[in-house]
Every structure is written in structure tokens, then in C-alpha cells.
Amino acid sequence: MKIEQMEPSFGDEEKDAVMDYLNSGGWLTEHKKTREFEKMIADYVGSKYCSVVSNGTVSLVTALMALGIKPGDEVIVPDYTMAASAFAVSAIGAKPVLVDVETESFGIDYLSFEKKVTDKTKAIILVEINGRFPYFGEQIIDYCGCKDIHVIEDSAQCLGSYNWDDHIGTIGEVGSFSFSMPKIITTGQGGALVTDDKELYEKICMIKNFGRKKSGVDKHYCVGLNFKFTDLQAVIGIEQMKKLDERVLQKKENYMRYYYALKNIKEIKFTETDLVYNVPWMNDILVKNRNKLQKDLMKYDIKTRPFYPTLHSFPCYNEKGEFRNSTFISKHGLWLPSSLTLTPEEIDYVCETIKKVIK
Secondary structure, three states, rough: OEOOOOOOOOOOHHHHHHHHHOOOOOOOOOHHHHHHHHHHHHHHOOOEEEEEOOOOOOHHHHHHOOOOOOOOOEEEEEEOOOOOOHHHHHHHEEEEEEEEOOOOOOOHHHHHHOOOOOOOEEEEEEEOHOOOOOOOOOHHHHHHHHHEEEEEEEEOOOOOOOEEEEEEOOOOEEEEOOOOOOOOOOOOOOEEEEOOOOHHHHHHHHOOOOOOOOOOOEEOOOOHHHHHHHHHHHHHHHHHHHHHHHHHHHHHHHHHHHHHHHHOOOEEEEOOOOOOOOOOOEEEEEEHHHHHHHHHHOOOOOOOOOOOHHHHOOOOOOOOOHHHHHHHHHHHHHOOOOOOOOOHHHHHHHHHHHHHOOO
């Protein structure tokens, strides 16, 4: 039995929708289907405005540009996150300031964050890992409000997840989602920015369209780039959104199946996850000897993926400081098979194999 760590999930609905669109004479580029997709996202998360872009990295770049972040400004970023969170800051010439994370959610640690704030701090990228809102996330946002620090939520892994009554991604000034292949819904590549701020939304729309207010009218109001989406992607995204509620339930059920099968193994630790509010994008565990377990599972054709490396270890940053939690998480974290196509029998096989190789 061969089990991938992650693979896409789509069916006849997406195939038929694409063919119907092509047969209708659609022009492929961003147009009416994109607007329909944006409305579905905005309605789902409870935001007034949504703009979709070409991927979840340029969504962060666009948000930073729209908020007026300039070269030389400092932006706080967690040391444990996907590289895009920091690379988006570097891409516009600003400086990512790395801070340690908390063990409860893998999100930014409040005390580490507070120590790194300076007069140059203009924004924070509040990354919400695997559907979990940072334990002190609300306090961080309140602090930023008092200091006039912009808050961008990197909610790439959080579609369907909440912090109490608020959908994650709608709590800061602007939230960023990703639709890359492994996400709970996918358009191959793609990203979205959501906000309740009309002026900010209009800036986002101009920046992603060469600084223009309207496509085809070459009057440029600001420096912009081509981060536009396509209707062809939107057609797939619309069908994926129709399946989102079902997928949220399935992700939670799969995580529970792993949890109850493995929770008593002393070498494995699960991070606290409230399945009332959190949707685990990946089935994540911390393992005493992560690399050995990964190699052992490969012998049984079970593919896993190590957690992200710490950003401070990258040659392009090489930042000194205390990153105890992020280092531990990065060293011991493992993503188990997490595809929506997984069957209960396959999850049971993975769990029994883990028990066998650890024993």
C-alpha cells in the first residue's frame, strides 16, 4: 500500500465546470468567474471584501505594499513559519525581524514579540499555523493597535478555522489565504486577501493590476505588478468551495482518528487542537526521533514531511537570538499523510505501522 503525504482532491464537478466554461467561449483571464469566486470566499469568512491573486506569497507582498511598508521598515515574523512569510517582507526591501513562537499553537510568542518592537516596526505578519490562532494572538493585536503597527494575518493554512466567533484571517487589518495544491481547497496556485477596509481593498486591487483601477485602461495610480488571477482557476475554485463544509468535517475526523490511535505512544506528542474551532490542514505530531521515523515509514511506502526549518537558520537571515521553541518544533515536527482522499483503513494502516516501527 503506497500512501502519499498529500495529494489534490477533485472530481467530475471540476472537470465538467472547466469544460462548460471553455465551451462557453470564456476568455480565461480574470473576469466574472473570478468575482463570483471572491464573493464566495468573502461570504464564507465573513469579510466585506475579497481580492484573489496569483498565489499566497504575492498576496502577502500585495498586503505589505497596500499598507505602505517601505524599504528599511521592520516587520515582525515568527521564526517558525513557511519561508514565504519572511520572503514577502524581503521582496519589498523591508526587514523581517524574527521572533520565537509559543509551544501551545506554534504561533508568535507574545514576550518574544514585545522585546523585538522598535520605532522601525511598522507591521507584523501573524502566522496561524495549521488552523490554530496564536494563544496570545488577541493580546498581540491589541498591542499593535496601541503602537500603530499594522497586522497582517498569514492564514494560508486556516480556511474553515475560527477564533471563537471570528473566522481566522478576519481579525487583523487584512488576512491572506492560499489555494496551493495541498490546501483544503485548491486552484493549483492562488491566494486571497480579505478585509473590511474599503480603501485598503481598493489599493490591493490596483497593486495587483499594474496600479490601474480598471483593466485595459492604462492610467496608473500607483506602482503595481501583475498579480491577477484567472477565470479558469476561479471555475475550479468555485466547485472546490462548494465542497468546503464537507472537507472541514473530514479533516477533523481524520485528525481524530490519528489522535486516538497514537495518543498513548510516549514518543509522540500532539499539539493542543480544539476541533470545535480548528481545522487541521495537516495531521501534525512531534516525535522524539523524527528523522528515523520518517525513514522507517518510507520502507512501508508511507510518505511524510518534516516541519519547516527555522528562518533564523537560513543563510540569507542567519539571525542570532533565542529561538528555543521554534528550534525544538522544527527539529521534531512531522506531518503525517493528510490528503482528503485518505480512507479510514489507510489511516489505520499508517498508525499501526508507526506503532510497529517505534516499538
